[in-house]
Amino acid sequence: MKVMVIDTALGACVAGVFTGEADAAPPYALGVRAEVMAKGHQERLGGLARDAAAEAGGFGGIDRIGVTVGPGSFTGLRVGLAFALGLGAALDRPVIGVSTLDALAASAPIGGLVAAVIDARRGQVYARLFRDGAPLGEAEALPLETARDRILTAAGDARSTLIGSGAALLAETFPELAGAALHPLPAPTPEAVAALTLAADPATSPPQPLYLRAPDATPPSRLPGQPRQPAA
Numbered sequence: 001m002k003v004m005v006i007d008t009a010l011g012a013c014v015a016g017v018f019t020g021e022a023d024a025a026p027p028y029a030l031g032v033r034a035e036v037m038a039k040g041h042q043e044r045l046g047g048l049a050r051d052a053a054a055e056a057g058g059f060g061g062i063d064r065i066g067v068t069v070g071p072g073s074f075t076g077l078r079v080g081l082a083f084a085l086g087l088g089a090a091l092d093r094p095v096i097g098v099s100t101l102d103a104l105a106a107s108a109p110i111g112g113l114v115a116a117v118i119d120a121r122r123g124q125v126y127a128r129l130f131r132d133g134a135p136l137g138e139a140e141a142l143p144l145e146t147a148r149d150r151i152l153t154a155a156g157d158a159r160s161t162l163i164g165s166g167a168a169l170l171a172e173t174f175p176e177l178a179g180a181a182l183h184p185l186p187a188p189t190p191e192a193v194a195a196l197t198l199a200a201d202p203a204t205s206p207p208q209p210l211y212l213r214a215p216d217a218t219p220p221s222r223l224p225g226q227p228r229q230p231a232a
Contacts, residue, residue, distance in 0.1 A: 001063045002030070004053065004087070005193040008041040008080035009072030009100045010118065011165065011186030015049035017056035018194035027194040031055030036186055041079045049083070062093055066197025068188065069097040070210035071118060071126040071139065077209055085207060096200045097207040101128040101139050103188030103196055104164045110181070113155045117147060117166030125166035126212050129154050141212040148174045155180075 001021060007014040014034040020027030033048035053059050067084035070077045077100075088095035104116040111132045118126040120141055127147050129136040136154060148170060151160055162170060163183040171177045 001198055002056075002061050003027075003194055003197045004049070004059075004062050004065045005098075005190055005197055006045070006049065006065065006067040006080045006084045006087075007100075007103075007187055007190070007193055008045060008083075009068040009070055009077040009187070011038055012036050013041045013044045013048060014187065014190050014193070015045065015052045016190040016194065017052055017062065018191070018198075020194065020198050022199040027191060027198060029191065029194075030057070032190050034190060038073075039075075041076050045079060045083050049087070059087075059091060062091060064094045064096055064197060064202070065091075066096045066098050066193055066200070067207055068100045068103060068193060069208060070100055071120070071141070071212045072100050074211075081207055081209060088207075094202040095207040096197050096202055096205045097210075098193055098196045098200070098205070099128075099139065099210060100188065101126060101164075102135070103192045104185065105130045105133070105135075106192035106196060107185060107189040108161050108163050108183060110161060112158060113151075113160040115147075115151045115154075115160060115162050115167075115170075115180075117162055117164045117170060119165040119169050120213070124213075125170065127166070139210070139212060144170065144173055148177060151180075152176060 002019045005016050016032035017030045018027035031052040033052045067080050101116040105114045108114045114130045120126045128139040161181040167182045167184045
């Protein structure tokens with residue numbers, strides 16, 4: 001199966017084409033383009049996707065498209081979703097939604113307890129715990145202290161792995177986590193996103209944004225030109 005993957009949810013802009021099969025050997029990269037960036041995904045994504053597809057022999061033959069759906073940047077993941085859905089419509093191919101936390105966990109180089117953690121600001125991380133690749137619960141927005149407690153409880157006496165932009169934050173904040181294996185990736189690896197895209201059931205992996213808390217921005221309380229309400 002040939003898949004294209006799109007990731008703009010976190011600190012990178014990624015487009016890649018892979019071939020492989022579900023539950024088989026790791027997917028083989030036919031063409032990958034990736035740039036680390038916090039903003040500006042919308043300006044770069046189209047060109048990166050074009051170049052990755054050209055290296056892979058064009059857009060023809062792509063069987064499905066995978067896109068990270070969050071948690072992550074409100075604007076960034078919308079950029080990726082819009083591009084993936086548009087490409088899926090143009091090629092008449094299914095679009096698969098991939099959890100950013102699941103993809104981070106799949107990027108970890110070792111098994112055991114893996115905590116996929118994204119710095120969510122405001123004293124929180126987006127987190128999900130995995131043991132030997134299997135999730136131990138749902139993705140959540142957690143206070144730093146709660147995330148620490150869950151990781152320590154799940155790890156017991158074993159060494160844990162922290163992966164994602166929240167890894168260094170937790171290890172620096174809590175000395176008891178300093179012994180964990182740290183992989184502060186700015187985004188999942190393209191190979192991990194491709195593997196999850198290959199393994200996913202399109203019926204249960206919709207390309208819909210995953211928000212674990214309300215966006216920081218709020219809509220205006222009045223329309224342009226509308227007078228302010230008098231103070232009570």
